[in-house]
Amino acid sequence: MIRHCVFVKFRPDITSEERQSIFRQLADLRETVDGIVAVHFGANVSPEGLAKGFAHGFIMDFASAEARDAYLVHPDHKAAGGRLVAALEGGRDGLMVFDMEI
Numbered sequence: 001m002i003r004h005c006v007f008v009k010f011r012p013d014i015t016s017e018e019r020q021s022i023f024r025q026l027a028d029l030r031e032t033v034d035g036i037v038a039v040h041f042g043a044n045v046s047p048e049g050l051a052k053g054f055a056h057g058f059i060m061d062f063a064s065a066e067a068r069d070a071y072l073v074h075p076d077h078k079a080a081g082g083r084l085v086a087a088l089e090g091g092r093d094g095l096m097v098f099d100m101e102i
Contacts, residue, residue, distance in 0.1 A: 001037065002062040003102045004071075007044075007054035009094035014087045022087060023058060025080045032076045035067020036060055053089075054096060061102075068099065 010019055023041040030036045041058040044051045062068040071077050088094030 001102050002065050002068045003100050004060040004062060004068060005057065005098045005100070006059075007051075007057040007096045007098075008084065009053045009089040010056060010087055011089050011094075018087065019056065022080070022084050025083065026058065026060075029071070029074070029076055029080060033067075033071045033074050035063040035070065037063055065101075 027039045027041070030039060038061040039058065042056070044055050044057065060071075062071065085091050085095060
């Protein structure tokens, strides 16, 4: 199983409603992309102060590396990812992705 962790810095003008809409669009990928096992979204609640401005994030669990790889090139992911990146500080600079095998 692959855990796909994505941490983001939204632009200040992005409303809570827009963030939730973006996250819903990403969660809806479970309907069109095979192999997504679970999706979780949330705000950083760590008291450590080490988030470096990454205030929100999400985790997607994939059944396999092959499922994750299929997701990465899927047109629905490209559309949702493009919308997410457009809402971030500095575009792709406002994004950190970390995948791990679990």
